[in-house]
């Protein structure tokens with residue numbers, strides 16, 4: 647594959663960053679379950695947390711190939727950081743960019759893309775992973791709010807994210823078409839976070855710094871439509 651000059655420059659500068667600021671600390675972060683908060687702040691300043699988000703919405707306005715190169719270089723420095731960065735770019739920013747209203751983009755996408763805020767993506771549940779249509783977390787309408795109830799697990803950045811993108815069933819009869827997606831501020835009363843059981847243990851060496859969490863309950867969130 648022939649890269650453009652700009653893509654090569656981005657790859658080289660992230661390679662330097664990852665080898666200097668991630669690789670020397672990766673084993674220690676993993677051993678002590680240390681979330682790489684400082685490195686993420688620096689990556690945000692470099693534009694690596696909202697790479698394909700247009701500049702108008704706080705992102706770096708780059709292409710997907712550049713994002714792939716950046717994730718690859720970060721992964722060579724620290725696997726956990728690459729997972730966090732990938733979730734932030736592709737899921738937290740990606741979903742909000744594609745489906746959020748302008749108001750939601752203003753509130754959430756801009757700070758996510760600038761790296762001022764971290765997001766997490768909540769699909770997996772204790773009884774289902776690949777089969778996303780089998781989720782049972784419910785979202786029931788209550789006036790101007792939805793009440794979300796359910797359990798999510800293996801949530802990257804679950805401990806530190808300020809906003810959670812949560813998938814929940816709004817119309818059980820409609821099957822997989824009855825699943826909706828909610829932007830839930832993690833300070834919402836009723837939302838709980840606890841350490842993940844299982845994959846956060848020694849079996850997940852290399853991923854113990856990414857703050858995987860279980861989110862066992864959610865709470866009431868305002869009903870505002872995206873696009």
Ligand SMILES: Cc1cc2nc3c(=O)[nH]c(=O)nc-3n(C[C@H](O)[C@H](O)[C@H](O)COP(=O)(O)OP(=O)(O)OC[C@H]3O[C@@H](n4cnc5c(N)ncnc54)[C@H](O)[C@@H]3O)c2cc1C
Nearest residue numbers: 729733767768769770774775776777799800801802845853
């Ligand atoms: C480090 C890490 C970070 C994660 N972060 C997040 C996160 O941020 N948010 C989130 O929601 N989830 C997250 N997950 C969960 C992840 O998305 C799930 O683990 C994944 O969807 C697989 O689900 P599962 O583990 O239940 O495995 P299963 O769905 O039980 O699959 C087990 C195996 O069976 C195979 N399989 C399953 N169904 C079929 C089929 N129909 N045909 C053939 N083969 C099949 C799968 O390929 C896999 O090899 C994370 C997981 C890890 C390890």
